[in-house]
Amino acid sequence: RWVRPITRILCTFDGEVVPFEIEGIKSDCYTEGHRVMGRGPFKVRRFDDYEDVIKNKGRVILDREERKETILTEAKQLCAAQNLELVDDIGLLEEVAGLAEFPVVIIGDMDKSFLDLPPEVIKLSMRTHQKYFAVRDPSKGEGQLAPKFIVVANLDAADGGEKIAAGNSRVLSARLNDARFFWDNDRKTKLQDRFAKLDSIVFHEKLGSVGDKARRVMALAKELAPKVGADPAQAERAAELAKCDLVSDMVGEFAELEGVMGRYYATLQGEPQAIADAVRDHYKPKGPSDEVPRNPVSATVALADKLDTLACFWAMDEDSNSEVYIADALLEEDTDDQNVEVSENALELAALLRERALKDEPGLSQTPTGSKDPFALRRAALGVIRIVLEGGYRIPLGDLLDLHLVRVGLDLPAYYYVGDELVKSGKGRDVHEFKKMMQRLAMDQATTGSELGRPSIHHNLVAVDGTIDDLLAFFADRLKVHLREQGARHDLIDAVFALGEDDLVLIVKRVEALGEFLSTEDGKNLLAGYKRAANILAIEEKKDGKSHSGQGKAMAGDPAEVDALVSALGKAAPEATAALEKEDFAGAMRALSKLRGPVDAFFDKVTVNADDAAVRANRLNILSQIRDALNAVADFSKIEG
Incomplete structure (x- = not known):
């Protein structure tokens, strides 16, 4: 019953056989060699003998x-x-x-x-x-x-x-x-002629086919292209062809050649080199040692493909909530458009949607948890991070994902219709207007009767703010891992992300400048001063039942240190703000470093909780100015130390 059954047991200790028996085979001091060139048996007593005998007589290299x-x-x-x-x-x-x-x-x-x-x-x-x-x-x-x-x-x-x-x-x-x-x-069939077959490949049972995914990636790549410096038409074309080799004979035999064969077929049918390269490179990077795509078209499609995958799996967690949301809106006749009449058919549809959604099994989230990541979403997020950072691309992830989360699961013709209508109305692609119009279109579709067996507009129209926050938090975690491997501190990343920043290039610039600043004595002492100011404010604001955020000033009878700090804040805060507007984060840190001396002197010589209520309130306002000045750069409350 064994492919390589045991035929002999060699077991010795200090030159003597250790006697025992397994399945009728007794231990002894003999071993076998290569079954053709050095069969044996060979007698050995110690490991040194064994190593020499098995190699030179038995023709087996142990190491x-x-x-x-x-x-x-x-x-x-x-x-x-x-x-x-x-x-x-x-x-x-x-x-x-x-x-x-x-x-x-x-x-x-x-x-x-x-x-x-x-x-x-x-x-x-x-x-x-x-x-x-x-x-x-x-x-x-x-x-x-x-x-x-x-x-x-x-x-x-x-x-x-x-x-x-x-x-x-x-x-x-x-x-x-x-x-x-x-x-x-x-080579007898052009790539684009294979596109229809992608609809027969399931991407995920809740997310449609690979064809559905390809259409979403096409739309996203076209929108993303200007931000990456790529031609939108080329990016859209590359995204259209990117998955087509999945239904080729060669990739059917050798799955590892996905993208590689697509590039060959695209080149042979006369596609521009940038498009052909993007078909191959949109899977990159496949691992931490893999290069990222450098060509703008390749980078665009690679980003669109990975962002779509991430958005899909996060949106999928909201799918049941989405159906309940739309169903409730229909049942309660809660619509922004009074011209939409909710028919009996729509009410029946709503009830069915609600029943189906509430029956969905809990705990089916496909987003990464612990060591489990069945769809390689961590790798996808890290791929996005590396492409953006190494390419220096300025992409507002929040707005981009907000729109794409609405797109996920929708009929693309409806998506394009709404986008065109917004452009015609002069409102561009405003996120809130977009979602509002999609909501109205969903109601229209429901009143005419929607097929429950296919993705349609009623999916994923739940407010996506929470999903966006979760997804951006996931990016923050992946960015921490990426930067930590390069020596950056995770708490600094938290401090910068807390500002609501979603431009990865700017986040890294802030983190680098913040790290350099906090490695200096000025930075360390100013952080300590911030912590002291923030702690006092937290205690006193809780006691007073209100926040202190007024403009502090030097009052008659104040120690000189109060006037010095107020003056320093009046200069440093505007300088830091001006530097931040220019994305000169090192300059902002230099401006704030001028507060170190005045802050230290203030805490050494001044009593914040003075007996005079007006004086106390003024000094608490000064502390709030310290807090606000530093928090404009990063949330210093999240920094350890």
């Missing part, structure tokens, strides 16, 4: 790292002897090192006619099915493969491996003939 080094060294030597180079593949090296006890490296020939296939197809055919290493020919140019392959055998053949090489060459030819058939067949 995995030694096997890897043997494979790599011999493969490179065989390639170099023919002026060729090994195509590095760490994953495959790890795999074959575990498959061979005594690795023997052999170089074989491949039919040259297969070199007209994309190199990615050849390498993947070799790797996936046969565990071969590809070989490149540097004389033919970068990335050009040679008609050779490297195979790792598990025995030292008498003929030097000629028969092994020939046999593996025949098997490889059969595999590549299949790949050639896929390649030839796929």
Whole structure:
């Protein structure tokens, strides 16, 4: 019942056999070697003897790292002897090192006619099915493969491996003939002609098909393009083609080639290079070590694809609430448009919506929790962060996601209709007007009878503010992880995010400037002064039952330190504000650093809770000015220290 059953048990201690028995097999001081080249048995008493015997007599290399080094060294030597180079593949090296006890490296020939296939197809055919290493020919140019392959055998053949090489060459030819058939067949159909088939692939049971997703990404990419410096028409076209290779024969056989084959097919049908590259690169980055797309069109589609995925799964959590919201609005005849009459059909629909929504099982959230992230949403968010930061793109995530959350689950024709109507009315793409008009359109649709079996306008019209906050908080968490790996403090990110900032580039600039400032003595002492001022205000405002936010001033009889602090605040706060408006965060910190001395002196010499009520109120107002001046840069209450 076992593929590799136990045939012998070697167990010794201090040179003596430790006697026991398992399934009728008794322990002894003998071991077996390679089943062909060094079968054994061999007698051993200690590990030193065992290691020597098993390698030199048993022909088994125990050390995995030694096997890897043997494979790599011999493969490179065989390639170099023919002026060729090994195509590095760490994953495959790890795999074959575990498959061979005594690795023997052999170089074989491949039919040259297969070199007209994309190199990615050849390498993947070799790797996936046969565990071969590809070989490149540097004389033919970068990335050009040679008609050779490297195979790792598990025995030292008498003929030097000629028969092994020939046999593996025949098997490889059969595999590549299949790949050639896929390649030839796929090129008969243009990418855009495959788009309709995307509707047959389920993206998620609650989020429609891959075709639905592609249409949303097209709309989002077109809107996003100007912010990334891409041509909107090219971004929309690239998004249209981006998923089409998923229904090609080649990607059906080799899923790892998604995007890669799309780029080849797009190029062959005459698409501009920027569009073809975007089809391949919109999946990037696939991991922390993967490069981000640099071309503006590629970056636009990559961002749109990832943002749509994130918005979808966050919006999905609101789906049931959304249906209840619309149903209640219909049942209560709660509509902004008095011209809409709620028919019996609409009331029946509303009742069905409510019943269905309330029956949804709880706890079906697909957003990441703990170690679970089945849809790789953390990776998607980190991909957005890296693309935005490394490209320096200024994107207001809040407004962008607000509109897209409304789009998710809606009929796109309805979305475009509303957008066009808003533009005609001169209101542009105002978020609040947009949602209001979508609400009215949802009511119109409900009165005419909506099919319950398909996504429509009644979905996801619940106020998305909470969803936006949750999604932006998720981005904040991912940004913390990203920046923490670069040495930034997580509390500084919290402090900046608390301002409601959603421009990732600005957030990082603020965090960097804040970190540099707080590493200085002025910064540390000013933070301590802020904490003291904020603590006093919190206590006194609670006691007074009101906030202190007036304009402080120097009063008759005040110590000189009061006048000095009021004067310093009058200069530093406007300077900091002016610097912030110019996005000069370091300049804002320099302006605030001038408060360090006056704040320290104030707390050393001045009693805040004076007996005179007017004096006390004035000094509390001065403390509120300190708090407000620093909080304009970041929420200092969230900073540790």
